[in-house]
Amino acid sequence: MIEKPVQDADSGPKISFQNVTRRFGEGEASFLALDRLNLDVGDGEFVTVVGPSGCGKSTAMNIAAGLTDVSDGRVLVDGKPVDGPGPERGVIFQQYALFPWLTVRQNVEFGLRIKRMPAAERRRIADHFISLVGLKDFADALPKTLSGGMKQRCAIARAYAVNPTILLMDEPFGALDALTRVNMQDQLLDTWNRERRTVIFITHDVDEAVYLANRVIVMAARPGRLHKIIPVNLPYPRTEEMRLSPEFAEIRNQVWHAVYHQNTRTN
Ligand SMILES: Nc1ncnc2c1ncn2[C@@H]1O[C@H](COP(=O)(O)OP(=O)(O)OP(=O)(O)O)[C@@H](O)[C@H]1O
Numbered sequence: 001m002i003e004k005p006v007q008d009a010d011s012g013p014k015i016s017f018q019n020v021t022r023r024f025g026e027g028e029a030s031f032l033a034l035d036r037l038n039l040d041v042g043d044g045e046f047v048t049v050v051g052p053s054g055c056g057k058s059t060a061m062n063i064a065a066g067l068t069d070v071s072d073g074r075v076l077v078d079g080k081p082v083d084g085p086g087p088e089r090g091v092i093f094q095q096y097a098l099f100p101w102l103t104v105r106q107n108v109e110f111g112l113r114i115k116r117m118p119a120a121e122r123r124r125i126a127d128h129f130i131s132l133v134g135l136k137d138f139a140d141a142l143p144k145t146l147s148g149g150m151k152q153r154c155a156i157a158r159a160y161a162v163n164p165t166i167l168l169m170d171e172p173f174g175a176l177d178a179l180t181r182v183n184m185q186d187q188l189l190d191t192w193n194r195e196r197r198t199v200i201f202i203t204h205d206v207d208e209a210v211y212l213a214n215r216v217i218v219m220a221a222r223p224g225r226l227h228k229i230i231p232v233n234l235p236y237p238r239t240e241e242m243r244l245s246p247e248f249a250e251i252r253n254q255v256w257h258a259v260y261h262q263n264t265r266t267n
């Protein structure tokens with residue numbers, strides 16, 4: 001008989017942002033980067049986050065990753081307050097953060113090494129994800145010899161390799177060329193379809209936001225806050241034909257409007 005986990009994932013959201021507020025600086029000069037963000041993301045959901053530059057997207061993600069403190073409020077993962085990074089949360093940063101002295105393969109193996117996985121298995125898993133992101137011929141290369149898009153693909157392989165239940169992705173495909181980007185979107189959706197991780201994915205690309213998500217979270221700036229949640233009622237798997245459909249265009253227009261025609265709040 002398998003024991004029931006203490007925190008039952010079915011009993012509540014996978015991630016819950018509760019009044020999450022973040023202020024940078026002190027006194028008069030302080031800046032409210034995030035104002036009382038409330039958002040629940042269900043287990044196995046794929047949400048995308050869009051909004052003008054500076055509206056607190058990365059701040060919110062870094063708080064969920066356990067890398068930035070809140071000024072007020074809290075984030076719960078499986079009902080437990082986040083108080084630091086954890087292996088169940090895989091993070092892909094806006095600025096790909098690779099270890100410059102490690103090769104592509106060593107970078108991808110890094111999290112597995114921390115998990116004390118035996119070398120042969122580590123290698124097998126790393127090579128699988130290195131192939132998946134198209135870097136097979138560069139497994140022994142150092143990051144400085146790679147293009148921006150290749151570095152980002154290496155960072156993606158590293159995050160996938162540790163098999164986290166939650167993926168926190170901050171504009172992961174921003175540095176990729178259009179064709180690679182579309183391929184990576186499909187690969188990500190494919191993996192998600194098979195393994196149903198919970199994904200929070202930040203992007204500036206409205207098309208990408210709609211194509212990937214079952215809900216698009218639109219944020220507003222000054223102060224950074226939740227503006228609107230737009231459901232994407234299109235079935236999975238998503239296809240190229242869907243991208244061209246009137247239904248898709250309608251949702252994309254809604255998101256576009258919510259992002260670029262926000263009423264600015266003056267207080
Ligand atoms: N460490 C910090 N110190 C001071 N201010 C900060 C810090 N980090 C972020 N900010 C400010 O908080 C606000 C939100 O920043 P954040 O990086 O979360 O925005 P974003 O929505 O991710 O923007 P972008 O789309 O450009 O990536 C910005 O005005 C930024 O200047």
Ligand SMILES: [Mg+2]
Nearest residue numbers: 057058059094
């Ligand atoms: Mg950002």
